[in-house]
Amino acid sequence: MALVIERTIDQGPPAASDLALVAKNVVKAFHASGKDEKNKRIRAVDGISLSVLRGEIYGLLGANGSGKSTLIRLFSTLLEADSGQVTIFGYDIRDDEMAVKRLINRVSVEASFFKKLSAMENLVYAGRLYGVAPAQSRLRGTKILERLGIDAKRHDEPLEKLSRGMQQKVAIARAFLTAPTLLLLDEPTTGLDIRSKREVQAFVRELRAEHDATILLTTHDLEEAERLSDRIGIVDRGKLVAEGTVAELLTNANVSTLEEAFMGLTGHKLEDADERSEPHAP
Amino acid sequence: MIARLSGQIGLAYAFVDREVALSKRYWAWELVWIVYGIVTSLSVALIGRAAPVISGQVMDEATLDRFVLYLLVGSIAWRFLGIVFENVTEVIAWERWEGTIEYTFMAPVHRITHLLGMCVSSVIRASVFSTIILATILLFLHVDLSQANALSALVLLAVGSLAFIGLSMGAAVFPMLWTEKGLQMAYIVQAVVLLVSGVYYPVDVLPGWMQALAVISPATYVIHGLRAALVDGAEISALWSDVWPALLIGAISIPLGLRAFLFAERYAKRTGRLKRSG
Numbered sequence: 001m002a003l004v005i006e007r008t009i010d011q012g013p014p015a016a017s018d019l020a021l022v023a024k025n026v027v028k029a030f031h032a033s034g035k036d037e038k039n040k041r042i043r044a045v046d047g048i049s050l051s052v053l054r055g056e057i058y059g060l061l062g063a064n065g066s067g068k069s070t071l072i073r074l075f076s077t078l079l080e081a082d083s084g085q086v087t088i089f090g091y092d093i094r095d096d097e098m099a100v101k102r103l104i105n106r107v108s109v110e111a112s113f114f115k116k117l118s119a120m121e122n123l124v125y126a127g128r129l130y131g132v133a134p135a136q137s138r139l140r141g142t143k144i145l146e147r148l149g150i151d152a153k154r155h156d157e158p159l160e161k162l163s164r165g166m167q168q169k170v171a172i173a174r175a176f177l178t179a180p181t182l183l184l185l186d187e188p189t190t191g192l193d194i195r196s197k198r199e200v201q202a203f204v205r206e207l208r209a210e211h212d213a214t215i216l217l218t219t220h221d222l223e224e225a226e227r228l229s230d231r232i233g234i235v236d237r238g239k240l241v242a243e244g245t246v247a248e249l250l251t252n253a254n255v256s257t258l259e260e261a262f263m264g265l266t267g268h269k270l271e272d273a274d275e276r277s278e279p280h281a282p
Numbered sequence: 283m284i285a286r287l288s289g290q291i292g293l294a295y296a297f298v299d300r301e302v303a304l305s306k307r308y309w310a311w312e313l314v315w316i317v318y319g320i321v322t323s324l325s326v327a328l329i330g331r332a333a334p335v336i337s338g339q340v341m342d343e344a345t346l347d348r349f350v351l352y353l354l355v356g357s358i359a360w361r362f363l364g365i366v367f368e369n370v371t372e373v374i375a376w377e378r379w380e381g382t383i384e385y386t387f388m389a390p391v392h393r394i395t396h397l398l399g400m401c402v403s404s405v406i407r408a409s410v411f412s413t414i415i416l417a418t419i420l421l422f423l424h425v426d427l428s429q430a431n432a433l434s435a436l437v438l439l440a441v442g443s444l445a446f447i448g449l450s451m452g453a454a455v456f457p458m459l460w461t462e463k464g465l466q467m468a469y470i471v472q473a474v475v476l477l478v479s480g481v482y483y484p485v486d487v488l489p490g491w492m493q494a495l496a497v498i499s500p501a502t503y504v505i506h507g508l509r510a511a512l513v514d515g516a517e518i519s520a521l522w523s524d525v526w527p528a529l530l531i532g533a534i535s536i537p538l539g540l541r542a543f544l545f546a547e548r549y550a551k552r553t554g555r556l557k558r559s560g
């Protein structure tokens with residue numbers, strides 16, 4: 001039964017396109033989980049339309065709770081939208097789910113691994129799921145991990161023994177191992193120290209340069225958005241309130257810093273959470 | 283077609299390989315479960331051995347051997363089926379706890395392939411555990427296996443695994459729908475199955491309404507058949523009356539369990555229950 005579904009996948013993308021991702025009017029609401037909010041719904045993503053060009057690094061900037069992670073989950077088939085349409089390299093994420101899954105990978109905020117398995121075991125396992133042979137995963141994995149400054153002797157240690165920063169690097173290595181054409185990074189540097197942050201940022205840029213990858217990342221770090229992204233989308237209360245290069249955003253808002261632009265567009269500081277519901281775990 | 287099929291089997295193997303690696307890393311816990319299993323089965327067998335003392339009746343050696351084996355078959359078979367049930371039921375709960383669930387559900391792997399890998403791992407695990415338990419008990423205690431028909435027993439365990447896989451895929455849905463309560467519900471299902479399936483006693487001793495439940499529990503047939511095979515040496519051809527109901531339950535519960543699982547996955551993706559933090 002399941003085997004038949006694959007048929008369409010090997011036929012190449014429906015239309016050659018230089019658009020990596022196109023989202024049209026995407027809406028996702030959740031039931032609020034608070035006691036007296038039983039029947040309230042939160043529109044976590046409230047009608048977002050955006051396009052990401054092939055080879056681009058697109059940064060989604062927004063406060064806590066603005067809907068960034070929800071959007072990333074919608075794009076990575078982990079959530080189903082209430083309405084709207086998303087295509088990734090021409091594949092509809094609902095109708096061609098398996099084809100989309102082959103093209104993407106996602107790094108979540110918290111590095112999620114089998115904690116007792118080593119970095120290498122986790123990589124080999126992840127590789128297998130994407131059709132990368134174990135020997136090749138080991139080879140590529142070793143290279144990527146070393147490039148990220150993780151010493152070879154730590155590759156076989158249980159992951160729980162690695163620092164948070166190292167784990168995040170392994171998470172990025174895992175995503176890259178599968179050579180995704182579209183990489184979704186949800187706050188890739190949150191919780192890292194300045195040095196690791198810089199290393200991860202440099203690595204992301206290097207990957208784009210060398211691997212024809214398209215990257216969509218979220219951040220609530222102004223500097224990171226500026227440093228990494230070709231274009232920035234500002235998300236506020238589930239809506240995309242502005243989009244453009246840093247220069248465009250500054251000109252349009254008639255200000256001189258991104259911070260001011262953000263304030264002008266959203267009416268609040270980036271550090272102030274979007275409070276549309278009860279606070280939730282970061 | 284063939285290439286695609288072998289590709290899917292390769293993918294399913296990724297899960298088996300992962301489970302083996304996890305088992306090695308969690309070896310201390312595995313040891314705990316094995317010791318626990320040995321102690322349980324050994325205690326039950328010793329209750330059997332002590333039957334003359336407890337009841338104050340004289341029993342000849344043959345009767346006693348038979349009684350001990352009767353209990354032991356129930357105890358070890360239940361361990362086997364229980365491991366299959368638990369491992370498959372915990373497919374969601376375990377990965378939620380590890381935090382890897384989103385990565386597994388995002389991977390380009392058909393759910394049927396994923397579940398196939400997990401079911402195969404759980405049958406392997408159950409086989410290894412039960413073999414170790416049985417072997418250890420044979421070291422401690424005289425068990426009369428002279429009549430045992432191993433082939434019949436293996437066929438029954440295979441059929442029983444299929445039926446239990448179907449049931450446990452259905453039960454695995456609970457943790458997907460109710461993050462915390464779900465697993466608790468699944469354990470209740472398992473406990474009820476233990477009670478009604480005649481694991482340690484013939485189902486005839488159950489109250490009438492429980493016997494009705496016994497009819498739909500695959501464990502009833504598997505354990506009844508296993509006893510016939512191991513205690514009385516029944517040929518598989520003589521066990522058809524135990525094989526077909528278990529097969530039938532498997533034939534119904536596997537497609538149904540799979541459907542339920544796929545449905546629950548979509549439901550979880552619609553309502554944001556797969557995972558929410560981040």
Ligand SMILES: Nc1ncnc2c1ncn2[C@@H]1O[C@H](COP(=O)(O)OP(=O)(O)OP(=O)(O)O)[C@@H](O)[C@H]1O
Binds near residue numbers: 030044064069279282
């Ligand atoms: N699975 C879910 N179930 C219910 N509500 C959810 C779920 N996921 C997100 N929400 C709610 O949707 C809103 C947007 O959350 P989201 O996690 O997308 O924000 P975010 O921009 O990623 O925030 P942060 O910077 O804190 O990660 C929040 O109000 C959140 O509580």
Ligand SMILES: [Mg+2]
Binds near residue numbers: 069109560
């Ligand atoms: Mg987030």
